[in-house]
Amino acid sequence: MSTADIVQEAQELNKKFSFFITLADPKDGIPVAVKDNICTQGIQTTAGSKILQGYVPPFDATVISRLKAKGYSVLGKTAMDEFGFGTFSANTSVIPKNPHDPKRCCGGSSGGSAGYIAASKHARFALAQSTGGSISAPAAFCGVVGFTPTYGRVSRYGLVDYANSLDKIGVIAKTVRDAAEAMGIIAGKDEHDETCQGEPFTIPAKLAKKLTIGVPKEWLAQKIDPEVRKQFDAALEQCKKLGWTVKDVSIPSTDYALSAYYVIALAEASTNLAKYCGLRYGATIQLEGGGDYTAFFSKVRGEFFGQEAKRRILLGTYVRMAGYRDKYYGQALKVRQLLLNDFAKAFRGCDIIAAPTMPIIAPTFDDIAKLSPLEEYAMDTLTVPANLAGLPHLSVPCGRAKGMPVGLHFIAPQGKDELLVQAGEAYGA
Amino acid sequence: MALKIGLEVHLQPRTQSKLFCSCAVNAEQPNTAVCPTCLGMPGAKPRLNRGAFDAALKLALALNCAIPPKSIFARKTYFYPDLAKDFQITQFEQPFAMDGKLTVKEKVIPITRIQLEEDPASLKHARSKDGMDYVQIDYNRSGTPLCEIVTPPVFGSPEEARQFLEELMRLADYIGVFDAQAGKIRADVNVSVDKHVRVEVKNVTSFRDVERAAQFEIIRQESVVARGEPGEQETRSFDAKTGTTDTMRTKETEEEYGQIPEPDLVPLTITEKEVNVIAAAMPEPPHQRIARFVKQYAITQEQAESLMSERALADQFEDVAKSADAKLAATWYAYVQKVLNFNSMRFDRSGLEAGHVAEFLKLIAGNEVSKRGGELLLRELVVKPQPARSLAQKLGLLALSRDETGKLVEQALRDNPQAVADVKAGKEKALQFLVGQVIRLSRGRAKEQDVLALLKKALDQ
Numbered sequence: 001m002s003t004a005d006i007v008q009e010a011q012e013l014n015k016k017f018s019f020f021i022t023l024a025d026p027k028d029g030i031p032v033a034v035k036d037n038i039c040t041q042g043i044q045t046t047a048g049s050k051i052l053q054g055y056v057p058p059f060d061a062t063v064i065s066r067l068k069a070k071g072y073s074v075l076g077k078t079a080m081d082e083f084g085f086g087t088f089s090a091n092t093s094v095i096p097k098n099p100h101d102p103k104r105c106c107g108g109s110s111g112g113s114a115g116y117i118a119a120s121k122h123a124r125f126a127l128a129q130s131t132g133g134s135i136s137a138p139a140a141f142c143g144v145v146g147f148t149p150t151y152g153r154v155s156r157y158g159l160v161d162y163a164n165s166l167d168k169i170g171v172i173a174k175t176v177r178d179a180a181e182a183m184g185i186i187a188g189k190d191e192h193d194e195t196c197q198g199e200p201f202t203i204p205a206k207l208a209k210k211l212t213i214g215v216p217k218e219w220l221a222q223k224i225d226p227e228v229r230k231q232f233d234a235a236l237e238q239c240k241k242l243g244w245t246v247k248d249v250s251i252p253s254t255d256y257a258l259s260a261y262y263v264i265a266l267a268e269a270s271t272n273l274a275k276y277c278g279l280r281y282g283a284t285i286q287l288e289g290g291g292d293y294t295a296f297f298s299k300v301r302g303e304f305f306g307q308e309a310k311r312r313i314l315l316g317t318y319v320r321m322a323g324y325r326d327k328y329y330g331q332a333l334k335v336r337q338l339l340l341n342d343f344a345k346a347f348r349g350c351d352i353i354a355a356p357t358m359p360i361i362a363p364t365f366d367d368i369a370k371l372s373p374l375e376e377y378a379m380d381t382l383t384v385p386a387n388l389a390g391l392p393h394l395s396v397p398c399g400r401a402k403g404m405p406v407g408l409h410f411i412a413p414q415g416k417d418e419l420l421v422q423a424g425e426a427y428g429a
Numbered sequence: 430m431a432l433k434i435g436l437e438v439h440l441q442p443r444t445q446s447k448l449f450c451s452c453a454v455n456a457e458q459p460n461t462a463v464c465p466t467c468l469g470m471p472g473a474k475p476r477l478n479r480g481a482f483d484a485a486l487k488l489a490l491a492l493n494c495a496i497p498p499k500s501i502f503a504r505k506t507y508f509y510p511d512l513a514k515d516f517q518i519t520q521f522e523q524p525f526a527m528d529g530k531l532t533v534k535e536k537v538i539p540i541t542r543i544q545l546e547e548d549p550a551s552l553k554h555a556r557s558k559d560g561m562d563y564v565q566i567d568y569n570r571s572g573t574p575l576c577e578i579v580t581p582p583v584f585g586s587p588e589e590a591r592q593f594l595e596e597l598m599r600l601a602d603y604i605g606v607f608d609a610q611a612g613k614i615r616a617d618v619n620v621s622v623d624k625h626v627r628v629e630v631k632n633v634t635s636f637r638d639v640e641r642a643a644q645f646e647i648i649r650q651e652s653v654v655a656r657g658e659p660g661e662q663e664t665r666s667f668d669a670k671t672g673t674t675d676t677m678r679t680k681e682t683e684e685e686y687g688q689i690p691e692p693d694l695v696p697l698t699i700t701e702k703e704v705n706v707i708a709a710a711m712p713e714p715p716h717q718r719i720a721r722f723v724k725q726y727a728i729t730q731e732q733a734e735s736l737m738s739e740r741a742l743a744d745q746f747e748d749v750a751k752s753a754d755a756k757l758a759a760t761w762y763a764y765v766q767k768v769l770n771f772n773s774m775r776f777d778r779s780g781l782e783a784g785h786v787a788e789f790l791k792l793i794a795g796n797e798v799s800k801r802g803g804e805l806l807l808r809e810l811v812v813k814p815q816p817a818r819s820l821a822q823k824l825g826l827l828a829l830s831r832d833e834t835g836k837l838v839e840q841a842l843r844d845n846p847q848a849v850a851d852v853k854a855g856k857e858k859a860l861q862f863l864v865g866q867v868i869r870l871s872r873g874r875a876k877e878q879d880v881l882a883l884l885k886k887a888l889d890q
Contacts, residue, residue, distance in 0.1 A: 039472040052471065059465055061472060156693075158472040164692035194476050194695050267689050271504045274515035275469045290561075293510050317506075320687040329689060 029073030033126035036077035039158035051304035061158020078112025107138030114138030125173035133383025140407020141362035147179035151390030153198035155190030163268035176424035207422035214249030214350030227401035260335035270316030357407030396429035431623035435582035442484035448574035449475030467572035469513030489526030519546035587643035726755035
């Protein structure tokens with residue numbers, strides 16, 4: 001198919017499902033959908049926020065320059081929760097609809113990328129990004145493959161930061177092979193990002209050994225939709241048929257991981273969002289009757305940040321204030337270390353950890369409106385541990401519940417991104 | 430001790446580029462040395478300029494600091510228009526250098542810590558034609574490296590604090606990590622007099638102003654105490670025009686910076702071996718070199734200290750002292766410095782070479798140029814360095830030959846018959862008068878011993 005075919009299809013899909021915040025209309029190259037928090041030179045980049053409306057970056061993110069060097073072009077910028085703050089891509093103004101059922105969400109925060117890959121006949125992969133599960137969640141809800149690499153394997157240069165110690169650029173793809181091919185282009189050391197020291201990604205040969213799959217018992221003890229659980233159990237049976245061993249493992253710090261994740265993520269987010277003050281770029285206002293800098297940036301931030309962004313700034317600022325820092329932020333860092341130790345121990349007894357990606361199927365927008373912020377945060381229980389530990393993880397489709405896709409989550413030890421690809425392909429995704 | 434003064438000094442280490450990007454430092458045309466990183470654009474990332482760390486490390490070693498194997502950068506969040514990201518990357522929990530000292534006028538001043546951090550942009554306040562106040566932001570300075578050097582409250586007087594700053598800058602300049610021409614240095618001054626809580630005066634930009642700010646604070650705090658008021662823990666600003674300080678914020682409204690580790694930067698690590706390599710390449714410490722100069726060259730402490738004001742000067746002195754009399758060299762280098770000061774010049778920018786000075790000293794030692802002539806010669810030589818002998822020739826400062834002097838002696842004798850008579854009558858003073866006359870006729874170029882010998886010979890006849 002031609003560039004024009006891909007562009008035309010994207011325009012049509014966008015009318016139906018609102019996958020894109022900005023459509024770029026490229027004239028050549030293979031057009032790729034890019035999550036809106038990845039900077040694209042000359043194309044508006046808002047990270048789903050009104051405060052960055054009209055912001056056109058003067059430079060490309062490293063992942064974009066690497067794709068362009070291989071003949072790809074930017075198709076458009078996909079819808080997402082504002083700055084990645086959400087699990088359903090509903091905390092924003094452009095809300096993508098699930099192609100399997102438009103009354104339901106795509107999941108988030110990389111909802112636009114996942115929905116587009118599920119609906120498109122042409123596209124093989126899209127760029128996405130995860131902080132606490134933002135690739136896996138929408139991949140599971142939309143029935144596509146979501147690949148989140150080891151932290152530091154893919155450069156974050158040009159990624160609009162949510163939480164720098166957690167953010168990972170990855171891909172949402174039709175198949176595991178498509179995801180691996182994209183990883184082969186974007187992964188590897190980048191001098192513009194000190195935390196990116198990882199090896200380039202090599203597409204691995206077929207899996208040669210029988211895997212041992214560990215299932216954390218603490219995770220299955222969480223509140224999981226029984227129909228989702230049924231699909232997961234069936235997936236484990238499928239694994240056994242491949243000659244793999246399935247066993248219980250333990251991640252005792254699971255109960256603390258979610259809180260620790262939110263404390264660290266919001267502490268960092270509240271500092272990252274400080275720069276949006278209407279002074280240098282993005283949305284701004286004219287102060288009626290003048291006023292000082294404080295009056296100015298307060299008005300701008302009050303007007304253009306969404307409700308969830310404000311909530312996260314307040315929470316994140318609170319946990320790093322003198323007098324609370326040790327109690328919350330310091331404690332969360334300790335939990336993160338505990339979790340790393342737990343994973344290390346679990347991986348002594350297995351090659352890969354498996355779990356349901358999400359505890360539910362994609363909820364309807366009506367259901368989402370009824371959720372409290374805390375209930376929404378709890379949806380991340382199963383995706384957060386791997387993200388907090390910086391471990392590579394892969395969500396692949398595994399059957400359907402109530403007619404909607406269900407995701408199977410594979411987690412590998414640090415740096416074993418290639419093993420995930422082998423496991424996913426062997427599983428048949 | 431009733432009066433306590435402490436300093437937080439911000440010194441710009443000498444680098445080509447900024448701390449976290451490759452933009453040039455000290456650019457002049459506003460907003461020309463900027464990039465997405467130092468402008469705080471979304472998605473841009475910092476990366477450490479290792480050269481800036483090396484310069485900071487040299488300073489820390491010269492201040493006898495301990496260098497921990499690992500230090501971390503932190504985000505210090507506050508909203509101010511000069512701060513591109515609305516947070517500053519600095520060091521908080523673990524700075525790169527700690528527990529140092531600097532000896533100033535024989536008093537050991539402890540250094541608590543040194544942290545490496547970025548400077549914010551600079552603000553220019555202006556007023557439009559229709560009378561509106563506004564601010565212009567120049568991001569050239571944004572991201573410029575700074576070393577923050579923190580002392581405990583150990584200074585017993587404003588003068589001591591100023592002397593510390595002078596010594597610190599001299600040392601940093603001497604070891605080559607501070608550009609005295611373009612580099613910036615400023616300080617926050619903590620002051621508390623007896624019975625008054627600590628007050629911090631922010632952002633004082635000259636050494637003299639550090640002294641003035643502290644002097645004003647002492648008087649202000651003493652009068653607060655005298656009125657029987659409790660005094661307030663607060664941060665104050667200094668007005669250089671009036672020499673006074675004013676409230677910026679009180680304890681209740683004290684800024685809360687909410688520091689967390691900077692997650693875009695990996696911890697800054699350095700091995701003992703790397704520290705040793707840098708330490709080995711450090712120049713001999715000035716105080717040690719002063720002691721050696723006094724002993725080795727038999728010059729005075731004052732001369733040695735003066736030579737140490739610039740490393741290039743001390744180096745050249747040692748070079749020249751290999752072939753010339755060291756004491757004579759020290760005496761004349763003092764005059765070189767006088768000429769430099771008069772012209773507001775630095776030695777290392779004068780272009781004066783060891784060869785020029787060695788040739789000059791030869792002229793002096795051989796009495797070919799008089800002391801007075803030497804001073805005149807140096808004034809020209811320092812400003813326009815060139816071979817000394819030909820310059821002396823050009824300026825007519827070379828001493829006269831015995832024959833030329835003889836002719837002037839004859840003229841002096843003819844012109845002053847009374848003096849000649851007086852000498853013959855045994856009046857010593859008259860002889861001195863005649864010597865003076867000959868020197869005057871020679872315009873300083875006659876050698877005194879030649880004049881005396883020729884006069885005696887003529888009058889004895």
